[in-house]
Amino acid sequence: MNMPTAGLTDTFVNGIDLSVDFAGIKAPNPFWLASAPPTDKAYNVVRAYEAGWGGVVWKTLGEDPAAVNVSSRYSAHFGRNREVLGFNNIELITDRSLEINLREITAVKKAWPDRALIVSIMVPCEEAAWKHILPLVEATGADGIELNLGCPHGMPERGMGAAVGQNPDLIEKVTRWCKQYYSKPVIVKLTPNITDIRAPARAALRGGADAVSLINTINSITSLDLDAMVARPTVGSQSTHGGYCGSAVKPIAMNMVAEIARDAPTRDLPISGIGGISNWRDAAEFVALGAGSVQVCTAAMLHGFRIVEEMKDGLSRWMAEKGYRTIADFTGKAIPNTTDWKHLDMNFQTIAHIDQDKCIECGRCYIACEDTSHQSIAKRVDAGGARRYEVIEEECVGCNLCQITCPVQDCITMVPQETGKPYMSWEEDPRNPFRKLSAADPAAL
């Protein structure tokens, strides 16, 4: 289905166009592989293209001599049924020579001209270093570069990766060098190991970045070997913190993407969303929060490149159902509805409703509400011993907890109530002690 033919687009549903133009980088679909082990060399990248990935960010290049990795590199945060919730690595950037990487990149781009090929780069924070490497990368014919300013382990100890990404001034400076010595799009990859993601994004913009991508991995220790009293992954008798990724980081990544998409200075800055994207729905959510493309790593590492087939198919069918013809049609569509707490409607009221026909009488809603929430569910036992759980509507605050703990789909629904009251933000709310100082009463400011 996905042969290396120039101009071929991914069509799963007639009329649905998955192709993207991301900051000037064109790709047949928004599913790219993030800079990581799966994109380490031509062999993997070609397999990825064959599987149908729209783009690849080649694993980070650095100065020679190449990095050297340790043995035992990954660890995971497992769910109760051994599903991988989160993944952690202590690998460094490419451990192959710059020359080999550049040669392979050139060949692969030539053979797969329709796919996006972006080169991730990390060199010391000195102008000369960037000035040296950028023309070499430009000569490969790759579509753009991504600055790895986020690697949280190993490289920061050498003054690179997150050591740069945590300092907005350095981000701006490095970005500017890149724009100076490289003619194609420059994407700045951001680290989440900071307090406010907007600061590095604004710095990248000031430096002239064409786009940002986020998130890089989060500092993490996933688990311990409690017999040996050492964290995983274990290198001999020791361990070190790694970078966390996989499904577990998706909520953190989505918030950061939304923060940048909502921030006035960076509102129009293209974002490549990264962080725990495992299926089409995850991708759609990132796009709805403003991402113009998405990057995947952990899901591919756990299941192989074939996962992209369902991602493209599922996304296409959902788009068709919703009437979106292109990715751009719904990019950022959820941003207007993503706001600050103070703008939420204080008069909105929703109440839990339990569908008694679907209820299997497990009692989880009851004990969750009774022990930890608002004691708003009553338990009744009929003569035959059947349990019946009923919402005490006047006590229910609409917190969603019962719906979350209910194991049956659609058994508990949250029903918005007709209060007859108009929209009222906290700034307008008479219960707000600082109301006079807020927008509700500009005169008082």
Place this chain on the structure above:
Amino acid sequence: MTHYLDHLPRVGDTPGATPRALADNFSDLHPPLTERQAIIESQRCLYCYDAPCIEACPSDIDIPRFIRQIGEDNINGAVHTILEQNILGGSCARVCPTEILCEQSCVRNHDAECQPVLIGLLQRHATDNMRFEEHPFQRAADSGRRVAVVGAGPAGLACAHRLAMFGHQVTLFEAEAKPGGLNEYGIARYKMTDDFARREVEFLLGIGGIEIRHGWRLGDNLSLEQLRGEYDSVFLGLGLGASRRLGLTGEDAPGLMPAVAYIKALRQAEDLVDLPLARRCVVIGAGNTAIDMATQMARLGAEEVTLVYRRGVESMSATGHEQAIAKANGVRMMTWARPVEVLLDGKGRVAGMRFEKTREEGGRLVGTGETLDIEADGVFKAIGQGFDATSLADPLAAQLARDGERIQVDGNFRTSLPRVYAGGDCVAPGQDLTVQAVQHGKLAAHAIHRALMAQQEAA
């Protein structure tokens, strides 16, 4: 006890009845879960609050808790949760009719939820894999009190263990050569394999403070009067040792015997090939013993096994699950027919059974007059167990108030005789389940303990 069948061929005479083939036929009916399967199954448990499965468990095991412990790789914790309520949790995991108890009430036993959590198999997984360096329950300081427990079946064993926990000295009197009662002698061999029953009792006795004496039978060489004199309290866990009779001529002819007697021989057989085998069998009855008997005969190599019951399928006390096991083993079920005559051959040995068709009229079972004969060289009666008359030969036991034929007890398992308690199958009302016998024994121990402590305070 199988001398009634001495004239029949042996199991080993059948071509193909090799020890290995037979071993396969009598291996675990429901193989244990692997660790991986147990983890996956444990995740299906919804950890219900006030869980219906706990309410359905006659021995009050906190099922969601032990399943969660399995899921957290805390097997010893899971076992402790099980055994603190049911010290015979290992055998109950194998023999409980979970399909009418915990698993029936599981909230996932619901069309939309596929199937109930496999609680019985999870309980077995836990109890099979416990790794205690010493007995997990500790005895309280010696109370100086002595309690006699008569019968080392599930009720007696559970009672003895709990009394030992309370610090009392227990002497357990058992008529048979081995402890365990029905677990040792009465459960189908493929439900409780190898020497599990023995090992479980050994584990139970590990608490200490329990002396077990074999060869003592109430009404024979054991007197209730004497026990009351020598011990502070007595618990009777006598079971139901007598097989009901058909009340027909020829009932003692070679070829006809109680199913429980054959099952006992089958469970104790070192080598199954030496057992007598009826090629054509008739099993009369509709309880789990009848099913066990019919199924085991089929697995031993019988060519034709017919289970005959005087009423309809819906009245059978064997569960649907049990009936399905029998059918899967080729057992033919015949309902609405009652035995009227033992058919004998020229040598006075069983040659078959004559049945009369029945029907219900105004709630009463009546014969239709129509008869039919089933040829058989072995007929096994499994029409229920009764109170063993010999235990009543004891002059004091004979005075026990009765409820029907069973011993009458109050809510604290007290009989009509002071300081004498009873539980398990020998009391009414009873479901005749191992798990219920365990519960009786446990609760009776609590009642005995309370009474002994009250005495101490009074003194």
